[in-house]
Amino acid sequence: MADSNETLLETPLASLHRELGARMVPFAGYAMPVQYPAGIMAEHLATRAGAALFDVSHMGQAELVGEGAAAALERLTPADVQILKPGRQKYGLLTTRSGGILDDFMVANLGDRLFLVLNASRKDVDSAAIEAALPAGVTLKRMPDRALLAFQGPAAVSSLATLAPAIAGMRFMDVLAVEIAGIQTLVSRSGYTGEDGVEISVPAEQAEALARALLALPGATAAGLGARDSLRLEAGLCLYGNDIDETTSPVEANLVWTIGKRRRTEWNFPGSERVREELDNGPKRLRVGILPDGRQPARGHTPIQVGADVVGDITSGGFGPTLNGPCAMGYVAREHAADGTALDLMVRGKASPARVAATPFVPHRYAR
Amino acid sequence: MAEIKFTKDHEWVKLEGGVATIGITDHAQNALGDIVFVELPEAGRDVAAEEAIAVVESVKAASDVYAPIAGKIVESNQTLVDDPALANSAPTTDGWFFKIEPSDIGAIDALMSEAEYAAFVDAL
The missing domain is CATH 3.30.1360.120 (Probable tRNA modification gtpase trme; domain 1)
Structure with a gap:
């Protein structure tokens, strides 16, 4: 309580x-x-x-104003912000020096400035990190x-x-x-x-x-x-603090698509060493979708086993009303991450069978 | 009509013909929200008072359901397993959870009356 x-x-x-x-x-x-x-x-x-x-x-809202705002933001994210056209928005990650995820965020190009949307639980941390990285002439204006x-x-x-x-x-x-x-x-x-x-x-x-x-x-x-x-x-979308945090990398979180192509030639974002190593050699673990076989939901922190070995844990899980059944996501060791892999979810100490499954569980219906 | 008794864990207990039927209260189902899964004890199992013996899961969260009294499980509600939303729509009738043959029928007298439970809920 x-x-x-x-x-x-x-x-x-x-x-x-x-x-x-x-x-x-x-x-x-x-x-x-x-x-x-x-x-x-x-x-x-x-x-x-x-x-x-x-x-x-x-949620946190802020503007980044000044000459070179997009390049300045790239000091904190592997996203290609400079390629973003006026009137367009993208999803990205702020990364830590050790290759973890500081936050996930939205950035829009409003022509003369950038508009940011940050997680409520992270907006203070994010703002401090952004301000510390800004060059002279670029300012972060929070919009409480x-x-x-x-x-x-x-x-x-x-x-x-x-x-x-x-x-x-x-x-x-x-x-x-x-x-x-x-x-x-x-x-x-x-x-x-x-x-x-x-x-x-x-x-x-x-x-x-x-x-x-x-x-x-x-x-x-x-x-x-x-x-x-x-x-x-x-929809298979991550919740910061559950599915991604400072310990999970963009590669482990299966969010490599948020890393700009140009950024993957420059390798100049925080934590790029870890990201590059994991892209080259594969991460130890991966975020995957998980569908329990029965009706029983498995919640966050439920251990995942294959046989007697603990191979990961659930980070978000519950009941999907549209799916009309339980669904979850979590991290598993890479060798158990292929779609269809059988897993045991240890719900209240008892093994409950489940399978790795593609996300989204319910198809996106965006106006692309 | 048998008197219904209540526990601080928001269960109701109704004794009829030496068997106690147990479910969760309207207050409990309302606090839990849409119930989507229940796990009920096997018939024949001996249970202790206040032992966690069933699970109820809503869209949002999982909660334990406790044995209000010691005894032997004589039946679980399979209709509720197939249609867990009965615990929302009919918590004190068709949405019952399990039946216990009490080791000591007198233990039921110690539980709260309806008025005492109403006061308990109001004070939460």
Whole structure:
């Protein structure tokens, strides 16, 4: 049980969450809605069927401003930031000097500056690391006065386009400054559910008005962090702190695709020695998708065995409402990482059979 | 109608014809959320009071279910195994978990009454 006396931060939507009957839980120092009265299962399925609104205002937002901002950010990430065109966004990793993952993040090119979205639990650590690496003339401007709303699902964009038609013309990972219901926002066609949808950055004082406008759209529903977690798990997306952290490398995490081609010739990002060695010789372990054979979910920290040997552990696991069955991801020794490999998940001390499986468990439906 | 008793672990116990039927309370199912899996004890197993003998898993988390009293398991609810959501929709009827033949029927008297349990939940 969380200590209810600790001082939790609130997002600009706190009173709306209470009005909607949310169950609030502590998450990364914030009081956040884990679910509304409909429950995680219904909110999850509503997102895959229609459109759901998530408050993700706890996440860090920042701008990197100044000549050479993209090159400066590359001092901390293996992503090719300089290749990013204006109006485009990409997913990347911040790495540590020893080749671990400091955080995963989104970066957008807004023409005259970069826009960053960072994990709530890591935004302070990230900001300190970025500031320490910046050359004169490039500055990091944190934006605690902005909220972030995710509007996700197959009906999200068509529905939102009734308020802001320009959004319908965006592709996956496009970003656009656009007015929605009279509110100036920054929209990116992206998300953390595997569905089409958008994330909308908005001034904190207008967040509630925007949220109410979105919830008033036909078929729109509110969804909490519980559904967000089951959606991203089915989509095979990593959760920082569970599936990736300072001990896991981009190669082990199966996120080599986030390393730019040019960066793989320069080898000038933090931890490049480890990444290069693991690319050349193979990592000792790999992040894989795992499907239990039965109905029993296996949660994070469940040991994975092959015979009597412990070969890894689950990092995220639960029940996939769309899959209508349990699913998980975790790290296994490389020789057990091929799809179809039989594993035993040691759930409460008993072996529960499972198989390595390709992710996503539920196909992505991005507007590519 | 038999009196229903309650435990601090949010189980209900109903004694009928010398056999106690046990399930989780409405408060418990609501706190757990959508229940997707249960693991129930085998019939014939001897259990001690407060021993963890069943598991209930919701979308979000796993929880143990305890034997409220000592005795022998006489039956587990296979319908619940096939349809775990019954623990949400009918926690005190079709969503029962298991039946125990108590070693000491008197042990049930020591459990909370409905009013005592309601006060216990209110104080949480």
